[in-house]
Amino acid sequence: MIWSRFVRGLTEDWLAVIVGLALVALALTGVLQNIP
Amino acid sequence: MNERAVPVAHATRLSRTDAPTWLWWSASFLLMLALAVAAWKLSKIIPVWQPKLKAVEFPVYAVLLGLGAGATLALLGLRERLGAYFRTEFFLKTGLVLLGATIDLKEIMAFGLKGITQAAMLITSVFLFTWYVARWLGVEDKLRALLAASVSVCGVSAAITAAGAVLAKKEHLAYVTGLVILFAFPLMFLQPLAATWLNLPPSVAGAWIGGNIDTTAAVVGAGALHSPQALKVASIAKMSQNALIGVVAFLLALYWVVAVERAPGRRPSLREIWDRFPKFVLGFLLASGVATLAFSSGWVAPTVGRELKHLREWFFMAAFLSIGFGLSFSALREAGWRPVAVYGLATIFNTAVALGIAYLVFG
Numbered sequence: 001m002i003w004s005r006f007v008r009g010l011t012e013d014w015l016a017v018i019v020g021l022a023l024v025a026l027a028l029t030g031v032l033q034n035i036p
Numbered sequence: 037m038n039e040r041a042v043p044v045a046h047a048t049r050l051s052r053t054d055a056p057t058w059l060w061w062s063a064s065f066l067l068m069l070a071l072a073v074a075a076w077k078l079s080k081i082i083p084v085w086q087p088k089l090k091a092v093e094f095p096v097y098a099v100l101l102g103l104g105a106g107a108t109l110a111l112l113g114l115r116e117r118l119g120a121y122f123r124t125e126f127f128l129k130t131g132l133v134l135l136g137a138t139i140d141l142k143e144i145m146a147f148g149l150k151g152i153t154q155a156a157m158l159i160t161s162v163f164l165f166t167w168y169v170a171r172w173l174g175v176e177d178k179l180r181a182l183l184a185a186s187v188s189v190c191g192v193s194a195a196i197t198a199a200g201a202v203l204a205k206k207e208h209l210a211y212v213t214g215l216v217i218l219f220a221f222p223l224m225f226l227q228p229l230a231a232t233w234l235n236l237p238p239s240v241a242g243a244w245i246g247g248n249i250d251t252t253a254a255v256v257g258a259g260a261l262h263s264p265q266a267l268k269v270a271s272i273a274k275m276s277q278n279a280l281i282g283v284v285a286f287l288l289a290l291y292w293v294v295a296v297e298r299a300p301g302r303r304p305s306l307r308e309i310w311d312r313f314p315k316f317v318l319g320f321l322l323a324s325g326v327a328t329l330a331f332s333s334g335w336v337a338p339t340v341g342r343e344l345k346h347l348r349e350w351f352f353m354a355a356f357l358s359i360g361f362g363l364s365f366s367a368l369r370e371a372g373w374r375p376v377a378v379y380g381l382a383t384i385f386n387t388a389v390a391l392g393i394a395y396l397v398f399g
Contacts, residue, residue, distance in 0.1 A: 012126045017319035019126075020133025024323045027137070027344050028330050030337075 102360020191250030242269025
């Protein structure tokens with residue numbers, strides 16, 4: 001229920017923040033460096 | 037969430053009902069990828085073939101390729117179906133959060149008090165001048181926010197950030213990006229010549245170049261044409277200005293929500309301000325803070341900064357491809373000649389003020 005409410009309420013604005021911060025976290029923790 | 041208080045563009049729901057089939061999604065993704073690779077290749081090959089075109093950055097190639105692909109697919113009746121991945125707002129805002137992570141807040145301190153003074157004086161005076169000249173010439177509110185931010189802060193990146201902060205039309209962003217590159221091109225050659233003619237010391241020449249020219253590539257080109265010392269000072273002056281982009285985005289977004297978009301005769305509640313405020317600005321500031329902390333403490337290798345810059349450029353590439361893909365010429369025609377006049381006047385003002393401030397602070 002919480003998940004479906006979250007997905008329905010998701011705007012492109014918030015999605016961009018989530019994806020952007022996730023990519024920053026992956027880069028800073030070195031995960032992206034291990035991807036060929 | 038207060039549905040009535042939220043503007044349409046902020047409340048773009050990710051609807052499942054109008055989603056195309058997986059086949060169209062896959063084809064759209066592959067098309068986007070192929071165009072992004074082509075635009076990236078062009079941005080690398082053309083400056084080698086024609087060094088004078090160094091100031092022409094990837095957004096130009098991306099918009100042109102997107103425009104070509106969009107027009108061709110429209111003729112074939114496939115543009116709507118293959119347009120699923122061409123989402124300007126999403127790519128723009130994700131790229132802006134990544135841009136935040138590539139801005140080291142410590143760079144504001146690179147020049148110490150001198151750098152902050154120069155950047156703050158220049159940004160404030162040039163922003164306000166452009167803002168009021170554009171209003172005097174009757175330029176639309178959102179377009180003048182883009183013009184003022186791009187001339188006063190750092191060209192294309194500032195125009196993109198302002199476009200996100202005020203939810204500008206994508207055609208306006210394409211227009212302003214074109215102007216930034218068009219004006220940076222002659223300045224890259226003329227300003228080092230003028231600095232030599234005026235017999236400016238290298239540090240003053242560098243501060244003048246970095247404070248005036250809008251695109252980073254053209255700043256580096258102009259600084260290198262003058263002297264190694266001017267190149268160094270110009271690059272740092274540019275970085276100091278770039279680092280203030282988050283502050284400008286925050287203030288612009290807040291001003292838009294509180295003053296421009298508010299209902300007449302009523303003060304917006306805190307809840308309304310929060311609902312309308314573009315959240316990517318918070319992502320931008322958070323990413324910038326975390327990255328500054330991580331890089332300055334030595335937790336992460338400096339090469340990670342290059343990875344983040346590449347990622348950011350790919351997202352902006354996708355955003356500009358999307359802009360070209362759905363570009364409406366009527367919206368461009370509607371904007372008219374006035375933004376060119378505003379940009380021209382603002383550039384003349386910026387050139388004069390940047391020289392005065394460079395002398396005052398570095399002379």
